[in-house]
Amino acid sequence: MSADVLAHIDATLDQRLQSLFQLIRIPSVSTDPAYAGDVARCAAWLAETLQAMGAEASVRPTTGHPMVVGHLPGPADAPHVLFYGHYDVQPADPLELWNSDPFEPILRKVGDETHIVARGASDDKGALMTFVEACRAYIEVKGSLPLRVSFLFEGEEESGSPSLAAFLESAKDELDCDLVLVCDTDMWGQDTPAITTSLRGLLGQEVSVTAGDRDLHSGMFGNAAANAVTVLTQALASMRSPEGGVAFAGFYDDVQMPPAERRAEWAALPFDAAAFLGGVGRAVPAGEAAYSVLEQIWARPSCEINGIWGGYTEPGFKTVIPAKAHAKVSFRLAAGQDPEKIRAAFQAHIRSQMPADCTVEFADHGLSPAWAAQADNPYLAPALAGLAAEWGSSTTCGTGGTIPIIGALNGILGVDALLVGFARFDNRIHSPNEKYDLSSFHKGMKAWVNVMDDLAKV
Template sequence: MSAPSAEKLAAVLDHIDAHLDASVERLFDLIRIPSVSTDPAYAEDCRRTAVWLAEDLKAIGFDASVRPTVGHPMVVGHADASTGPHVLFYGHYDVQPVDPLPLWNSDPFEPTLVPQENGDTWIVARGASDDKGQLMTFVEACRAWKAVTGSLPVRVSMLFEGEEESGSKSLAPFLDEAGEELKADIMLVCDTDMWDDKTPAITTMLRGIVQEELTIRCASRDLHSGMFGNAARNPLQVLSDAIATLRAPDGSVTLDGFYDGVRPLPGEVEERWKRLPFDQKGFLNDIGLSIPAGETGYSVLEQVWARPSCEINGMWGGYTGDGFKTVIPAEAHAKISFRLVAGQDPEKIRAAFRDHVRAHVPADCSVAFAVHGGSSATVMPIDSPLLQKALGALSEEWQCEAAVAGTGGSIPIATVFKDRLGMDSLLVGFAKFDNRIHSPNEKYDMSSFHKGIRSWARILAAFAGRQP
């Protein structure tokens, strides 16, 4: 298909508007299947969801199938186009458990429409936002293109996973088998947020992560603190001393070589971030704080999006029950995570952390480590032509400058695709910060669903060559 005209795009957008109710009903049908991936009791529901998606893709002309894995199945679909880039859209159909159920205002798997004072409507249900509502914005955009023009502006493949919420254990082995079939010019992901209620965003920077659990052991058993205090080493003290040395007074991380490979923020990205309406003081005030704790000399946005970090996620040991027990515990434990940026090697950071802790453990004590995962950071080059076209399409749809954002979190699947298939990821999401994903009363705004569909329709047109 040649680059679509403005008239064809307008007809597609009109079709989306006219058939929104049918799009919502399809989303509701998908949500009603309780595809909880972490609970084996829902395994058959996960399979039913995969079948539903494959059949829906077939209904709009995709060559689609359900692919078995050692865990929950994948859904793969392909639709050819004669011209334009090849895009792979990734989404996940599994959802989080609904507990605690009493906190829900309605049945988690029976979508409920809740009108809002601002004129919008919430779709309340588990998976409404994460990720079924987001996933279906792209499917519905493709459906509209097929209905109006009989084809898609570019070549499209789709991959829907059923284990994202439970660690994506089958994804890497599946890519090893089916990678060549799925390889495309770019991967599109709709599992992120807008900048604010009226401003769309493309996330171009994802931090990587290293997660470590450590156990320090001193005495061979718990000890009476009166009989052995002072003379016997306390593992909680050893642990605290070691952890206290991980950060310098200026907020930087002290591991040897920690900042090796870390590059300055690109100038164009820095300028775009400066134009974002971000209230640094309000960001901290909202959580009861006022003083930034990261590296001095960097803004809060830079600290959470573009700088690596070290955080203590948990420490425990000894007696923590009611009352008091004068004990020196035999063991102390902690969980530590590092968020990484482009240029940092997760395994080098892991090794540096372990060496650092070992250097602070006395000779008559021991330390053991347990791995809890790790992934590299990913960055989408700001000068990517497809990124620039997507920004233009979003800005046209939302009638404002689309934001280029980072995120302090990690999306490991982006790293998996980059490492195995060499594909960059374009992360365009329409969720809002108050969507309560993973929590009771999860919701997705009707405006996010509607304008998300329209946005993807425009992005596909832009990829085919039409300039917004």
């Protein structure tokens, strides 16, 4: 291992922390047009930072917010890795729930840990900068990296990555590589970093039911006229089976479960399902009884109603039969499932539940396939060893979330990925008082140095 680089990171931690603070102070909120200038300024800051390290780097325009692409040379016979991160952040609202300015990072001592508190501290600026600063430190000590490294920083991840696929298609020759590295996932435990080997896909749908041309008086038309809210809720309820699964035709046809050895590895992890649910005020697993809680959230598909509205919901009371009702429904998809096929099956099922005098319309809100790492990925074991050299242990895990870039990179560039996480589960991403542990930033940089050394030997 590069002990001299690790010692250099220890000696220059404050300087690297100040660099992260500069990035965090730029309010790069991608979903709000009012921040478009700040998003562009953030992209420029990253390009200049890479250039100062000796990279060939530039801001690349898209139909939306810009991408940042950079390249650092390495030995010609070494693997070529592409590091992906996103520099955009969620809105800070509601501001009144923050204990400090969301875009003025502070260090807050909590027990034995020190938290970096700010919007984007964890998702994804802190994680992104662990790798950038590891590369910078390596170059400062050694003069160059042991790998060939390219960077791809996106400015629209928090708003659905609408420009990503087209950009990857246009730049796929330039971004050709042996492996993608991503740092936008969680650690397994307080002191155990993880490489995530599976992600669920995502399908989002908004459903709007119309029954008649106007709201009706419930006394004059009750029982006789269809109620749009009732029609919608009955249709949504029909999607679930008594056993906790999804009931419409074809939903599970293409589901591929992880290999037996990976499921056995998950089963051996120290996980308390009762404590996991109890921590969020639940007590009884609500999904498929035939699968463990970890398997349900990491490898099985789900269907959730995220919001529903219609009729009169203001203060007081109004006895109407609503003519319109709406719901937002999301599906987390397992490996093997085709999002377009599931969308068609879902819409067909809902249409089949409509009375003759009611209509239904659908709107898309995201469409991403699931992803699973290749079982024989030759970079997995060396990366796990590099993480363990710094943290003392490491593991693989799954996650129930979705990262669209992974499916896009796999489909367009045709390369596998390692999803390396230093975030802790309590980091409050997307919530007020988001934080990133100082130890995650410090040890994460050092772990990346080890990982680069080990990957260079593959």
